Amino acid sequence: MWKQIVTETNRQWATLGKYHTRLWPFAPAATFTFAQQPTARKLTSTSAAKPTPPKHDWNRAVSEAERIVGYPTSFLSLRWLLSDEIANVALHLRKLVGSNHPLLKTAKHLLYNGKNTMQAWGLIVLLISKAAGHASSVPDMEQDKSAGVLHSQRALAEVTEMIRISHLVHNSIVNLQPTSEAGKDTASYEDMAFGNKIGLLTGDYLLGHSSAELANLRNQEVVELISSAVRDFSESQFIGDRDEQNNPLPTKPGSEPPETNGTATTESIDFDVNDVMIPMNVLKAMGNPEKEWECRNILNAGSLLGKACQGALKLAGQDEDMQRQAYLFGKHLSLAWQACLDAEPFQITTLPLDTTFSLVSAPVLYHLEYDPSLYDEIEKGKVSVEKIDYVKIHKAILGGPGLEKTKELQRKHTTAAIGVLEKFPATDARTALENIILAMQDL
Numbered sequence: 527m528w529k530q531i532v533t534e535t536n537r538q539w540a541t542l543g544k545y546h547t548r549l550w551p552f553a554p555a556a557t558f559t560f561a562q563q564p565t566a567r568k569l570t571s572t573s574a575a576k577p578t579p580p581k582h583d584w585n586r587a588v589s590e591a592e593r594i595v596g597y598p599t600s601f602l603s604l605r606w607l608l609s610d611e612i613a614n615v616a617l618h619l620r621k622l623v624g625s626n627h628p629l630l631k632t633a634k635h636l637l638y639n640g641k642n643t644m645q646a647w648g649l650i651v652l653l654i655s656k657a658a659g660h661a662s663s664v665p666d667m668e669q670d671k672s673a674g675v676l677h678s679q680r681a682l683a684e685v686t687e688m689i690r691i692s693h694l695v696h697n698s699i700v701n702l703q704p705t706s707e708a709g710k711d712t713a714s715y716e717d718m719a720f721g722n723k724i725g726l727l728t729g730d731y732l733l734g735h736s737s738a739e740l741a742n743l744r745n746q747e748v749v750e751l752i753s754s755a756v757r758d759f760s761e762s763q764f765i766g767d768r769d770e771q772n773n774p775l776p777t778k779p780g781s782e783p784p785e786t787n788g789t790a791t792t793e794s795i796d797f798d799v800n801d802v803m804i805p806m807n808v809l810k811a812m813g814n815p816e817k818e819w820e821c822r823n824i825l826n827a828g829s830l831l832g833k834a835c836q837g838a839l840k841l842a843g844q845d846e847d848m849q850r851q852a853y854l855f856g857k858h859l860s861l862a863w864q865a866c867l868d869a870e871p872f873q874i875t876t877l878p879l880d881t882t883f884s885l886v887s888a889p890v891l892y893h894l895e896y897d898p899s900l901y902d903e904i905e906k907g908k909v910s911v912e913k914i915d916y917v918k919i920h921k922a923i924l925g926g927p928g929l930e931k932t933k934e935l936q937r938k939h940t941t942a943a944i945g946v947l948e949k950f951p952a953t954d955a956r957t958a959l960e961n962i963i964l965a966m967q968d969l
């Protein structure tokens with residue numbers, strides 16, 4: 527009788543877990559179990575082999591981190607999913623099913639929690655906030671004592687995710703003007719134009735709402751900090767060569783500025799050490815594989831995460847040195863994550879049909895330094911990157927040092943991020959951040 531009760535209860539909990547995952551897609555998959563009837567403890571020998579430590583699991587690391595800082599941090603919570611604005615967007619997105627508009631791919635990556643997206647940015651901000659603590663001068667009403675963070679820090683975490691996602695949605699817009707054949711296929715053209723409208727309005731809505739939430743923090747320095755990250759997003763769209771669809775192309779080999787002398791360090795490519803709001807010197811980075819990659823990805827992602835972590839500690843009243851360390855942690859973590867994503871398409875020996883990858887990813891840039899002749903293939907994409915033979919480039923990179931150098935690049939920034947964490951007090955929040963970094967390496 528007891529076994530029947532346990533079996534039926536486990537089945538019901540498993541069903542509830544599946545429903546929870548569909549209803550709240552940003553929450554990590556959960557497994558519910560019901561304890562078996564206790565049995566007598568068996569005596570074991572002290573010489574028994576110790577169990578091997580479990581492999582670092584991403585969902586497990588994120589789930590544990592969310593428990594430490596309270597409820598899941600993603601703005602795609604029930605209060606957003608059930609709002610009229612998001613419901614209308616979801617309704618219009620259904621009309622794009624069957625088309626090739628990039629917005630559908632972006633929406634899929636946002637709605638399904640997986641290793642290909644970084645939906646945990648708000649969680650990172652809250653964890654670094656709890657790891658650093660706050661000044662004693664912060665009023666009690668501002669503190670969320672159950673989670674160990676401030677209400678303003680939680681609001682900043684949501685703002686960070688909204689800005690990031692608005693940027694991704696805006697990047698899904700297709701440029702239809704240069705396409706001479708755009709008006710001939712009426713159905714396809716109308717689908718693309720409609721998708722552009724949805725992407726533009728959705729991105730603007732999220733960016734506008736995040737601006738209002740940011741202003742509610744009533745902290746001018748934090749507003750300036752996050753605003754400069756939005757500026758960096760925009761700047762990242764105008765550096766280097768582009769095709770007519772505004773897809774980035776790598777700098778032609780041999781275009782390296784003479785002052786770089788072939789050297790590249792993380793410290794050489796960054797914002798001003800005394801003021802991260804001063805624009806980055808982009809010119810000295812182009813043409814050098816590591817510098818160019820770091821420059822592009824700091825502007826495109828690392829700036830927001832790093833400045834959000836810095837802003838969270840500014841809200842907590844921490845000193846400038848701690849704020850600087852928080853910025854460095856966010857920057858290095860985002861770069862390590864991007865290196866992981868860049869290496870993924872090259873972990874397989876054969877590129878699947880109709881699969882593409884970024885032409886400014888680390889393996890491509892490193893291989894162009896190793897074999898500049900490959901740039902002849904990339905030059906075919908000056909009008910559109912669709913004319914490039916990705917299979918040929920993929921095969922060439924597998925035969926060169928690009929993938930191994932990308933893994934070294936990931937290890938470099940992973941080590942730097944962990945080194946920054948060691949300067950924070952030893953807490954459960956710091957441990958959770960370390961577990962996330964270790965789990966990221968196993969992706």
